Amino acid sequence: MTAPDGPAGVREFPVLPMSDTTRRMTGRVVTEAAAAISALVADGTLKPGDRLLAQRLADLLGVSRFPIGQAMRILADRGLLTADPGRGFSVASDGPDHAASYRAERGHDDLTSAYFRIAEDRLAGALPDTISEQAMRDRYGLGRGQLSQLLNRMAGEGWAERRPGYGWRFSAVLTTPTALEQSYRLRLAIEPASLLEPGYCLARETLLRCRAVEERMLGGEIETASADALYDRGVRFHEAIVGASGNPFFLDTLKRVNRIRRLLVYRSLADRSRYRRQAAEHLELLRLIERGAQIEAAGLLRAHLQGVMEKLSTVRPLLEAKQHPSG
Structure with missing residues (x-):
């Protein structure tokens, strides 16, 4: 026609x-x-x-x-x-x-739910170190495009990588509570030090944006935000603080740690009661930086991270819950 x-x-x-x-x-x-x-x-x-x-x-x-x-x-x-x-x-x-x-707002859609199922299976030892894409699709009921999105996300977070020619390999890094505690000790070494770098300067726009996020968290988002949002909020805050040092080595190290500690941190988010205190400490840290009180700010940041480390002991059973499943 x-x-x-x-x-x-x-x-x-x-x-x-x-x-x-x-x-x-x-x-x-x-x-x-x-x-x-x-x-x-x-x-x-x-x-x-x-x-x-x-x-x-x-x-x-x-x-x-x-x-x-x-x-x-x-x-x-x-x-x-x-x-x-x-x-x-x-x-x-x-x-x-x-x-x-x-x-x-979107909450846990099918793709997000699949991500957490894979993460939990990996932490529980239910997934082998290497696996094919077809096996992943069959196990989790995913389409090719959906699995591609998830695997690319996991690769970006540092806990999965494509094998040469075939399948994927999962990393063993930061899948134990001990490894998570080690990551916090590394952060204790670099984050307070970043505030004492010559020429430290947190841009006004960045400071105001960080403050607005913490105020929203205290206004109710701690209870309503997804685990993704809670984790990303903390990551962005600390990377903004360290990034203002102008020292790219500090920031690059922190970003690497943040990418690969994500899995265990998600599990610890089940207990949200401590996040109100953390948000308040974030706001106080911003006030000190705004005043130019870098030494005081470095001391507060050290105490803040030490407090988080101490809290890890209370959630350690949760972190270990599925690594040694009972019969």
């Missing part, structure tokens, strides 16, 4: 209606893509000002460019991304905060 000619001789082709099934599948992929991009912003893989390339994101997430474009429009409407005429989208200056709110 010959298509009719439109204005100025342009041939027009009829637009075929989208079936309900196709529409639902497309909507799900867009939603999952938006969640995945939000996670990349929240964990610092995508930073404020970074320009997003649709094809690169499509390759990373294992989907086509169409749902990526739709997902970026959704996130721009939410304030997480900025639309640049003629240049696409970039991460907004306050994108990490919007990412945390977006993920908290």
